[in-house]
Amino acid sequence: MDNLCRLTIKEASGKLAKGEITSVDLTRAVFERIKDVESKVGAYITLCEEKALGMAEASDQRRKSGKVLSEIDGIPIAVKDLFLTKGVKTTAASKILEDFIPAYESTVTKKLWEAGAVLVGKTNLDQFAMGSSTETSAYNTSKEFNSTTRNPWDLARIPGGSSGGSAAAVAADMCIAAVGTDTGGSIRQPASHCSITGLKPTYGRVSRYGTIAMASSLDQAGPMTKTVEDAAILLRVISGKDKFDATSFEKEVPDYAGNLKSDIKATKIGIPKEFFGEGLDPKVESIVRNAIKVYENLGAEIIPVSLPLAHYALAVYYILMPAEVSSNLARYDGIRFGHSILKSDKKSKSLEEVYNLSRAEGFGAEAQRRIMLGSYVLSAGYYDAYYKKAQKVRRLISDEFDEIFKKIDLLVTPVSPVAAFKFGEKANDPLSMYLSDILTVPVNPAGLPAISIPAGFISENGKDLPVGLQLIGPHWGEQAILNAGHAFQKATDWHKAKPKI
Amino acid sequence: MAKLSKEEIEHIAKLSRLELSDKEKELYSHQLSDVLAYVEQLKQVDTGDVEPMANVTGLQNVWREDKVESSDISYEDISINAPEFREGSFVVPGVFE
Numbered sequence: 001m002d003n004l005c006r007l008t009i010k011e012a013s014g015k016l017a018k019g020e021i022t023s024v025d026l027t028r029a030v031f032e033r034i035k036d037v038e039s040k041v042g043a044y045i046t047l048c049e050e051k052a053l054g055m056a057e058a059s060d061q062r063r064k065s066g067k068v069l070s071e072i073d074g075i076p077i078a079v080k081d082l083f084l085t086k087g088v089k090t091t092a093a094s095k096i097l098e099d100f101i102p103a104y105e106s107t108v109t110k111k112l113w114e115a116g117a118v119l120v121g122k123t124n125l126d127q128f129a130m131g132s133s134t135e136t137s138a139y140n141t142s143k144e145f146n147s148t149t150r151n152p153w154d155l156a157r158i159p160g161g162s163s164g165g166s167a168a169a170v171a172a173d174m175c176i177a178a179v180g181t182d183t184g185g186s187i188r189q190p191a192s193h194c195s196i197t198g199l200k201p202t203y204g205r206v207s208r209y210g211t212i213a214m215a216s217s218l219d220q221a222g223p224m225t226k227t228v229e230d231a232a233i234l235l236r237v238i239s240g241k242d243k244f245d246a247t248s249f250e251k252e253v254p255d256y257a258g259n260l261k262s263d264i265k266a267t268k269i270g271i272p273k274e275f276f277g278e279g280l281d282p283k284v285e286s287i288v289r290n291a292i293k294v295y296e297n298l299g300a301e302i303i304p305v306s307l308p309l310a311h312y313a314l315a316v317y318y319i320l321m322p323a324e325v326s327s328n329l330a331r332y333d334g335i336r337f338g339h340s341i342l343k344s345d346k347k348s349k350s351l352e353e354v355y356n357l358s359r360a361e362g363f364g365a366e367a368q369r370r371i372m373l374g375s376y377v378l379s380a381g382y383y384d385a386y387y388k389k390a391q392k393v394r395r396l397i398s399d400e401f402d403e404i405f406k407k408i409d410l411l412v413t414p415v416s417p418v419a420a421f422k423f424g425e426k427a428n429d430p431l432s433m434y435l436s437d438i439l440t441v442p443v444n445p446a447g448l449p450a451i452s453i454p455a456g457f458i459s460e461n462g463k464d465l466p467v468g469l470q471l472i473g474p475h476w477g478e479q480a481i482l483n484a485g486h487a488f489q490k491a492t493d494w495h496k497a498k499p500k501i
Numbered sequence: 502m503a504k505l506s507k508e509e510i511e512h513i514a515k516l517s518r519l520e521l522s523d524k525e526k527e528l529y530s531h532q533l534s535d536v537l538a539y540v541e542q543l544k545q546v547d548t549g550d551v552e553p554m555a556n557v558t559g560l561q562n563v564w565r566e567d568k569v570e571s572s573d574i575s576y577e578d579i580s581i582n583a584p585e586f587r588e589g590s591f592v593v594p595g596v597f598e
Contacts, residue, residue: 086578103578204558217556246563247556315540326517333518334584336591342584351594356520368519373533375516386540391553393546398554431535447557475557 004029005173006498009230012176013071016063023056023063023074026176027118030076034120034174037501042142042149043159043169045081046089047121052076055118062116071233071257073116078175080166081122082129083109083221084210088119092212093127093137096332096339096362106210107242108179108221115237120175123165124149127364128329129186129214132436134164135427136366141165147423151193152499154463157420160190166224167194172501177234178224183214184317185415185440187222188452192415192468195454195497197485198224199231202475203447204249207242215324216247218317218444227495228453228485232256235478251476259479262487265299269484270408272307275439281418287456287467288414294491295412295484303408309397313442316397318434319377319390320445326374329367334358369430398446405474410481412471414439415452419465439470449473453485454494504534 004026007015015021031049038044059074084090084102091097105113113119126136135158137148151159152172159168163180167190170178180187182200191198199222206221213219223234239253271292276285296302334340334354339362341354349357363371377386404411416439426433443450455469469488473481489495505513510526510533521529576589585592 099582101578101581103574103582203556204560243565247558247560249558249560309546312543312546315543318536319540319543330518335593336579337582340584342594349594351596352518353520354594355518359518360520363519365525368517368521368525369529369532371517371519372510372513372529373536376513376533376537379513379516386543388553389543389548390540391555392548392551393543395551395554396546396548398557430532431539434536434539445554445557 005033007176008226009072009075009177009233010227012075016074023059023118024053026074027052027056027076030120030175033172037152037172038174039143040145040150040155040501041152041168041172041174042140042145042147043078043123043165043172043174044121045091045093045124045139045141045165048088048119051088052118052120059116059118069114069116070237072112072237074118075176076118076120077112078120078123078166078169078178079109080125080163080178080180082125082181082212083179084212085109085119085122088122090122091139093125093139094362094364094367095138096359098339100338104210107207107244108211108238111238112179123169123178125165126162126366128212128367129162129181129183130366130370131161132185132189132433133158133426134161135423136364138364151420152501153195153466154420157422157465158193160193160420162186163198163224164190167191167196167198170194170196170224170226171499173498177226177230179221179234179238180224181211181219181221182444183218184321184437184444187224188440188450188468188470189416189437191224191452193420193466195466195468195494196224196226197228197231197451197453197495198222199235199451200443200449201235201239201478202449204247205239205449205478207240207245207248209242209244213328215321216328217324218321228451228482228489229257229260231451232260232482254479256479256482260486261483262490264295264484264487267300267410267484268303268408269295269300270303270305270404270411272305272310272411272413274307274310275413279417279438280414283458284414284417284419284467287458288469291455291469291488292412294488298487298491305404305408307400307404309393309400310442311438312393313397313445314434314438316390316393316445317437317441318373319386320394322370322374323378323387324374326371326378329371332359332362338362366430394445397442401446401448410471410473410477410484412469415468415470416440419458419460419467443472448475449478449481451481451485453488454497456494457497505530
């Protein structure tokens with residue numbers, strides 16, 4: 001019974017349908033696994049065992065009475081602590097929301113529960129999704145190490161970020177699947193570092209309502225799963241136009257999983273040379289080149305291409321994102337919710353001091369840095385040189401991608417220049433941390449869909465470290481990248497490997 | 502680019518509504534300057550008359566009917582997070598001195 005936690009959505013769903021297992025069995029198995037390894041890994045900020053078992057019971061009752069809500073009815077799912085879950089503490093991994101109990105449910109999680117899924121708990125992340133290692137979280141969820149989340153493949157290393165908790169939970173089978181968010185690579189990079197599948201949909205595919213905002217023109221929620229097939233199943237559940245999110249797009253949601261094809265003969269795959277330049281670890285490059293050969297053997301046409309503006313995307317991102325952050329984080333002012341000096345003995349302070357002190361006390365350093373960067377690039381005298389300029393380069397980068405997708409069907413690149421680094425290695429050098437996003441970031445300003453799938457392992461200090469492969473599609477090209485990912489997972493076994501934990 | 506001065510950092514901190522210690526001002530001044538030096542490279546890109554891009558979907562003016570709908574958010578849901586909440590309103594410090 002204790003291997004039930006290792007199942008995929010597809011496998012578990014099949015067993016539930018046949019009556020071989022119950023959702024309560026599945027949920028118990030997940031919590032048994034959590035009891036085994038969570039003290040080391042620290043994937044979760046909040047665990048919802050009692051609630052989960054209640055939801056599992058309800059699912060089993062529904063099934064008994066012949067009513068099954070969806071393919072994920074009864075499936076235990078982990079939720080990044082950036083999605084508002086009504087009545088369940090949501091922190092964004094910050095002290096400023098330490099005791100925050102949301103008054104409403106995010107659309108993404110609402111869709112999950114309406115489909116019958118079971119909430120395992122809220123996973124750890126970089127504070128306000130700002131980071132690439134989960135180290136900026138204010139919560140030391142790994143009790144054994146008294147640190148933020150650890151990588152199940154090598155506990156001395158970070159799981160990636162910002163959705164590091166979700167990635168670690170999936171990798172360690174502490175849930176059947178998870179959801180995360182991606183603004184500059186926050187689903188794809190931890191997926192790569194933890195050897196799981198992570199998809200960032202086209203901007204506008206999934207509603208951002210109730211998803212704590214980082215950068216409104218870049219944020220997208222997406223599935224983090226054990227297989228591409230599972231990602232396709234989950235993507236369908238969470239996608240769709242939402243009247244509460246004016247930036248969500250009116251477009252039919254296909255049956256991504258039902259339409260999955262693994263025949264990619266004659267698919268034109270572009271290999272952009274700029275993603276294979278200086279800074280890419282040769283061991284990582286070797287894994288990615290081998291993966292490209294797999295595609296060649298499957299009959300795809302490999303075409304070298306060039307995206308000369310892609311490397312400016314990081315600079316564009318580190319202007320636009322902080323600018324939007326400075327605006328989005330203005331709501332944390334100690335007046336209506338969150339950490340506030342009004343809740344302490346400093347009540348008698350002025351309004352200005354309520355703002356300045358509540359925010360300074362509640363926000364971690366990275367959040368403060370990005371708010372300040374944003375305020376600067378938007379301020380009088382600097383707006384044109386920085387913000388407006390970045391928006392113009394954004395259009396050029398987006399146009400460049402559009403042009404390239406006229407010639408090819410999808411792009412294949414590495415996800416990260418290096419495999420998971422050690423704890424603390426980049427924590428004191430923000431710019432160095434930002435530079436590690438260089439391969440995932442170009443996708444977000446252009447709003448393109450992209451997926452990270454396990455492609456192999458490199459050896460470092462006697463440990464096997466995962467390396468992911470990134471597939472980038474044109475707008476609304478989710479099916480194309482899912483198909484290509486599925487083809488790869490039929491031809492290779494990398495995604496089946498499990499960490500020895 | 503030259504390091505941001507203490508005055509500039511204080512100005513930015515004021516805009517950001519953040520109270521910073523002297524040590525933080527010094528640290529952030531270095532870190533922010535590093536990042537700003539990195540993003541300067543955008544000057545190399547010829548953007549001429551290019552229209553700035555704010556969003557990728559091209560959506561504009563998404564309308565809905567201006568009618569009141571019921572909400573499943575109660576005063577209770579709101580008040581549990583508020584420093585002070587009375588009769589449906591947040592109690593706040595005076596805005597004007």
